[in-house]
Amino acid sequence: MRVAVAGAGAVGRSIARELVRSNHEVMLVERKLEHVEPESVPDATWVHGDACELSLLEAAELQTYEVVISATGDDKANLVLSLLAKTEFGVRRVVARVNDPRNEWLFDESWGVDVAVSTPRMLASLVEEAVSVGDLVRLMTLRQGNANLVEVTLPDNTPLAGKPVRKFDLPRDSALVTILRGGRVIVPQPDDPLEGGDELLFVASAEVEDDLRRAVGLTP
Known part of the structure; x- marks a missing residue:
């Protein structure tokens, strides 16, 4: 896959x-x-210039890339590049970094953004996930806010222990995608039993999160 990354600071290089x-x-x-240091990522193609300049993007043939990642430290630049990538070059997937959480509301499909990644929000979610047992934690927003990646860690005394996955009465617009158990990553099958301490990862729309809480035995 061909991926264009704007911003070669620590984040972009990583x-x-x-x-x-x-x-x-x-x-x-x-x-x-x-910041142009080809030796830091020698297998990448390096381009020196402003990713918000249409002429530079045309010369770089951005239309030939499947994914654009706007990873600069400037939210305005990330939004401009996202819009250009989607509207002028027809890039299929645009991921944009949000530096200031106050700007997060701007990073949606109207600016060409498919996935907005807010580092402060992700860190806060990870901290919450690390200390939360028996509650639903939103980890990431997907597809212009239409769905979220959410996590539930089942308490040791969960009434779901021993019950198979097929017994879940999940609401519409939600799906159990992974069970994390110890060092294992389990792709859930209908007859797989649940255990206390399991971390369950769901993709669900925000509108059904309360229903999802009820489905796993939590109080909204």
């Missing part, structure tokens, strides 16, 4: 390294010359 390790073809675009 993303690029991980993508290269996964055998993706990566282009890094960086405006500040002092």
Whole structure:
């Protein structure tokens, strides 16, 4: 897969390294010359210039990339690039970094953003997930806010212990995607029994989260 990453600071370089390790073809675009360090990600294609300039994106043939990641430290630049990528170049998937949580409401499909990643919100969710047992924790928003990745850690004394997955009466617009148990990642099958301490990962719309709480034995 061809992925264009705007912003070659610590965040952008880290993303690029991980993508290269996964055998993706990566282009890094960086405006500040002092941040252009090809030796830091030698297998990526480096472009020096402003990712918000249409002429640069045309020269870089952005339309040939399946994914654009707007990872600069400037929310305005991330929004502009996201909009250009989606509307001018028809990029299928646009992921944008949110630096200031107060701007998160802007990062939606009207600006060409498919997935908005807010580091402060994610860190807060991870902290909440680490200390929350028996409650539903929202980890990430997906697809312009239409669905969320949510987690529930079942308490040791859960009444669901021993019951198979097929006994779940899940609300519409929700799905159990993974069970984390100890060091295992379990793709749930209908007859798999649940255990106390299981971490359940669901994809669900925000409107059914209360129903989902009830389905796993929690009080909304």
